[in-house]
Amino acid sequence: MYYIGIDIGGMSIKGGLVDENGTVYVKKTVVTQADAHYSVIVKDIADLCYSIIAEKGLTINDVQAVGMGIPGTINSQKGVITYSNNINFEKVPIVKEFRKHFDVPTFIGNDANVAALGEARFGAGKNCNDVIVITLGTGIGTGIIVDGKLLEGKVGAGAEGGHIGIRIGGEPCSCGKRGCWEAYASATALIRQTRRAIEKHPDSLLVKFAEEEGKVSGRTAFLAAHADDATGKAVVNTYIRYVAEGIISLVNLFRPDCVLIGGGISNEGDYLMERIQRRVNRYSYGGHRNPKVAVRKAELKNDAGMLGAVALCL
Amino acid sequence: MYYIGIDIGGMSIKGGLVDENGTVYVKKTVVTQADAHYSVIVKDIADLCYSIIAEKGLTINDVQAVGMGIPGTINSQKGVITYSNNINFEKVPIVKEFRKHFDVPTFIGNDANVAALGEARFGAGKNCNDVIVITLGTGIGTGIIVDGKLLEGKVGAGAEGGHIGIRIGGEPCSCGKRGCWEAYASATALIRQTRRAIEKHPDSLLVKFAEEEGKVSGRTAFLAAHADDATGKAVVNTYIRYVAEGIISLVNLFRPDCVLIGGGISNEGDYLMERIQRRVNRYSYGGHRNPKVAVRKAELKNDAGMLGAVALCL
Numbered sequence: 001m002y003y004i005g006i007d008i009g010g011m012s013i014k015g016g017l018v019d020e021n022g023t024v025y026v027k028k029t030v031v032t033q034a035d036a037h038y039s040v041i042v043k044d045i046a047d048l049c050y051s052i053i054a055e056k057g058l059t060i061n062d063v064q065a066v067g068m069g070i071p072g073t074i075n076s077q078k079g080v081i082t083y084s085n086n087i088n089f090e091k092v093p094i095v096k097e098f099r100k101h102f103d104v105p106t107f108i109g110n111d112a113n114v115a116a117l118g119e120a121r122f123g124a125g126k127n128c129n130d131v132i133v134i135t136l137g138t139g140i141g142t143g144i145i146v147d148g149k150l151l152e153g154k155v156g157a158g159a160e161g162g163h164i165g166i167r168i169g170g171e172p173c174s175c176g177k178r179g180c181w182e183a184y185a186s187a188t189a190l191i192r193q194t195r196r197a198i199e200k201h202p203d204s205l206l207v208k209f210a211e212e213e214g215k216v217s218g219r220t221a222f223l224a225a226h227a228d229d230a231t232g233k234a235v236v237n238t239y240i241r242y243v244a245e246g247i248i249s250l251v252n253l254f255r256p257d258c259v260l261i262g263g264g265i266s267n268e269g270d271y272l273m274e275r276i277q278r279r280v281n282r283y284s285y286g287g288h289r290n291p292k293v294a295v296r297k298a299e300l301k302n303d304a305g306m307l308g309a310v311a312l313c314l
Numbered sequence: 315m316y317y318i319g320i321d322i323g324g325m326s327i328k329g330g331l332v333d334e335n336g337t338v339y340v341k342k343t344v345v346t347q348a349d350a351h352y353s354v355i356v357k358d359i360a361d362l363c364y365s366i367i368a369e370k371g372l373t374i375n376d377v378q379a380v381g382m383g384i385p386g387t388i389n390s391q392k393g394v395i396t397y398s399n400n401i402n403f404e405k406v407p408i409v410k411e412f413r414k415h416f417d418v419p420t421f422i423g424n425d426a427n428v429a430a431l432g433e434a435r436f437g438a439g440k441n442c443n444d445v446i447v448i449t450l451g452t453g454i455g456t457g458i459i460v461d462g463k464l465l466e467g468k469v470g471a472g473a474e475g476g477h478i479g480i481r482i483g484g485e486p487c488s489c490g491k492r493g494c495w496e497a498y499a500s501a502t503a504l505i506r507q508t509r510r511a512i513e514k515h516p517d518s519l520l521v522k523f524a525e526e527e528g529k530v531s532g533r534t535a536f537l538a539a540h541a542d543d544a545t546g547k548a549v550v551n552t553y554i555r556y557v558a559e560g561i562i563s564l565v566n567l568f569r570p571d572c573v574l575i576g577g578g579i580s581n582e583g584d585y586l587m588e589r590i591q592r593r594v595n596r597y598s599y600g601g602h603r604n605p606k607v608a609v610r611k612a613e614l615k616n617d618a619g620m621l622g623a624v625a626l627c628l
Contacts, residue, residue, distance in 0.1 A: 073600075130467070144567070146465060153444070153569030160599040164563035168480050168498075168556070177562065177597045184482075242482070248491065249478035253458070253567070255467030283491045285474045286387075 069114030116143015118308025262298030360415030383428030430457015432622025576612030
């Protein structure tokens, strides 16, 4: 059976022909006309779908369903985009509009949630029913899958796990609150923590690695830590404590089968995963009596959104 | 249609004959033989069920289903009690055992979760699909209802909302971690905060109210605050900030229709609810763009567990 997964981004729209096992047969991309009227963008998506099936010699009757991951607040039940801040989408009945051109069952979801669903279903979370996907990037994205289904909250306004608090009254967050997990454990936060450490310890190896890369990045502190620099190790240890703190809160609420970590910081791989795993084992509620929650690196990278859009259809 | 709801406690077992609207026709109680073999307790529950239906002149054929709220870790899918620390229940196949005596479809759940479900379905959360119930007592209990269903986590080990962190590295918690919400916003925590304030400000009205009651309780600071005592007001304001902090994390994750607050502290009523509501409105993610989450006092009190057990069947 064939499905089409669509991943709508601010720059480009990616589409793929995929089966129920996550095998990708065709992959195509068009530019997002982000400032155009929504009907233009929707027509582009439909044309992309026709071009994808043509490549495999199929017709619309061979497509079981289409899924779409869309940036913004999505009312998946009504098939409506409430709001998107990257694209000119506000109160857009996208499913209805799309089916004027390409009339198969169509499902939509928030792009980050949908990518999490893809990772849970076809990536590092395969065979797990309850999965939390965490993206450590500019902010912290979370996708929460309970019993195989995305947790979306009322009108898709939930699952903002980056904005659970970890230090009441702490660092200011872009959301207007203080002390959010994102303000401590995103890549942006790690860079800020590294900069502060450089100011305090201008003789540390952090300075050398930042100079080599031409900037302070999310890697700087890890590079220094691997080179056995005391300041680098202190920054990394504190950062890992922050990352684990939010994960433990989520584990205590959801007790998933596994926690998958993606985003730039996840490239630190086993060094990072093992240290988070240890804290999760030690500090999550109920200790040994409760089932262990596996902490793993996410696998799918750029195809997560497209595959997740297909998972929406299944 | 008739259902029987059973609320199993360490001291007594309460049973009720209830219809699908939550109307209670018969209510009866037996003593819990907490140290007996589980087969004895299960037989007592079955006898209680027969005695309940007899009182209304019904037979077992008139009962659609039985629901049970049980203290401990419950595997509701398998119908097994994994562990209970109040009663001699470990790896007990209670549904199978119970149906030997009273053979109707039987559903089980953790008592706190089940009480939350009752409150959501038949109490202050009536007509809401997504509800969070918070009990501010010795600890903090949370019951999370997503799309009308209890969130239980793998093998019932989730929904430990009292153990989300609100201050990393903060007050020690009974769970072994530091900085849990429960360590700041339970009644126990409020009493500790009040005691500390008394030590620092022995001239405050806190002392007078504690002396009148013969102890420092969860009410002491509220009484002093109502009497316009500066120290009492400071304790209450800080405590409300702690309560709201955890609620905001949960709102950002679940974006429910309403948050219901029960437990001893909830008797502070509107004074408490309004102040929490204001902070939730102000600090939850997305501000005005997202739907408002109503904060309300729980209604059902002692019948929540029994009614929730019926809600498990529906």
